[in-house]
Amino acid sequence: MGKVIVVTSGKGGVGKTTSSAALGAALAHNGDKVVVVDFDVGLRNLDLVMGAERRVVYDIVNVIQGEAKLTQALIRDKRLESLYLLPASQTRDKDNLTPEGVEKVIAALKTAFDWVICDSPAGIERGATLAMRHADVAIVVTNPEVSSVRDSDRIIGLLDSKTLKAEKGERMEKHLLLTRYDPVRAERGDMLKVDDVLEILSIPLLGIIPESMDVLRASNVGSPVTLADGRSAPAIAYFEAARRLNGENLPVTIPGEKKGFFGKIFGRKAA
Amino acid sequence: MNFLRIFTRSQSSAPAARERLQVLLAHERASVGDSDLVTKLRDEILRAISKHMQIDDDRVSVKMERGAKVTTLAVDIEIPFDADKKKKAA
Numbered sequence: 001m002g003k004v005i006v007v008t009s010g011k012g013g014v015g016k017t018t019s020s021a022a023l024g025a026a027l028a029h030n031g032d033k034v035v036v037v038d039f040d041v042g043l044r045n046l047d048l049v050m051g052a053e054r055r056v057v058y059d060i061v062n063v064i065q066g067e068a069k070l071t072q073a074l075i076r077d078k079r080l081e082s083l084y085l086l087p088a089s090q091t092r093d094k095d096n097l098t099p100e101g102v103e104k105v106i107a108a109l110k111t112a113f114d115w116v117i118c119d120s121p122a123g124i125e126r127g128a129t130l131a132m133r134h135a136d137v138a139i140v141v142t143n144p145e146v147s148s149v150r151d152s153d154r155i156i157g158l159l160d161s162k163t164l165k166a167e168k169g170e171r172m173e174k175h176l177l178l179t180r181y182d183p184v185r186a187e188r189g190d191m192l193k194v195d196d197v198l199e200i201l202s203i204p205l206l207g208i209i210p211e212s213m214d215v216l217r218a219s220n221v222g223s224p225v226t227l228a229d230g231r232s233a234p235a236i237a238y239f240e241a242a243r244r245l246n247g248e249n250l251p252v253t254i255p256g257e258k259k260g261f262f263g264k265i266f267g268r269k270a271a
Numbered sequence: 272m273n274f275l276r277i278f279t280r281s282q283s284s285a286p287a288a289r290e291r292l293q294v295l296l297a298h299e300r301a302s303v304g305d306s307d308l309v310t311k312l313r314d315e316i317l318r319a320i321s322k323h324m325q326i327d328d329d330r331v332s333v334k335m336e337r338g339a340k341v342t343t344l345a346v347d348i349e350i351p352f353d354a355d356k357k358k359k360a361a
Contacts, residue, residue: 053295054337057313069328090299220288
């Protein structure tokens with residue numbers, strides 16, 4: 001039985017889709033069967049970030065409405081054969097995403113995949129609550145910035161009350177993924193530090209993804225950042241986060257903290 | 272390592288982004304609701320086939336590839352040996 005992960009944040013633009021794609025590819029990299037599910041009905045973008053936008057035939061709403069089989073709607077990644085995408089509908093109303101339908105789809109995906117990654121839309125409406133509903137594990141994506149931290153706190157509250165696990169009285173496993181982190185600005189005192197965010201949200205840290213041009217470059221070409229350039233700083237951070245998801249006890253390093261000779265000379269430019 | 276990577280990096284990625292968006296948006300603007308031509312064709316092809324045989328959804332794969340100039344639609348159907356008999360019996 002596969003593990004269901006929700007990637008959520010409350011606030012938009014913090015990196016949920018980027019992180020879903022990057023972690024999905026990182027987990028699939030060592031052969032695990034992974035499906036990444038887009039819950040953002042009406043504003044889908046996971047297909048674009050993963051470079052599958054030209055191949056979308058059916059979507060999750062088609063499956064829920066019985067217009068297509070789940071296997072017909074799944075799109076296999078062109079680079080990794082154990083990585084799949086279930087796109088959201090672009091044209092349908094988000095009311096077509098029914099709780100019963102989502103439950104069936106997730107149950108079916110769990111039996112066929114090792115990891116089911118639910119990419120939540122921003123906000124706290126239907127799409128977001130349905131994306132988290134069946135999760136075993138939640139990844140809360142947060143930027144070191146006041147409004148993002150506040151929204152993450154709100155989402156943590158929902159994870160502890162509105163999910164199936166919470167309703168059964170079980171504890172939802174939550175992890176913080178700090179994205180767009182700029183160590184130079186944090187050091188200068190112009191950005192919330194890792195410890196600040198951890199202290200406020202008090203959930204364990206899954207990883208710190210540095211602010212990087214590599215993320216934009218990967219989305220430009222339609223590739224998860226972990227596949228576009230596996231040696232880039234954000235890719236390494238995502239690969240490590242994926243290993244922690246797998247239960248490995250890796251210490252989290254703050255990107256850019258240990259600067260080598262070239263790092264000292266070129267500073268941020270080389271990062 | 273970062274230092275060397277500056278020189279090994281391939282050309283800029285923005286043109287790829289621009290090209291991908293142009294193709295995608297051209298298709299999305301052309302289709303209102305589910306009424307775009309390719310979707311219509313897909314549904315009508317499947318309906319036509321279902322008149323003559325019982326379609327097992329698991330044996331049908333529909334693939335699409337939207338390009339800048341052409342879109343390809345591939346409907347791959349496994350037709351069992353006794354497909355027409357089954358239909359008559361049903």
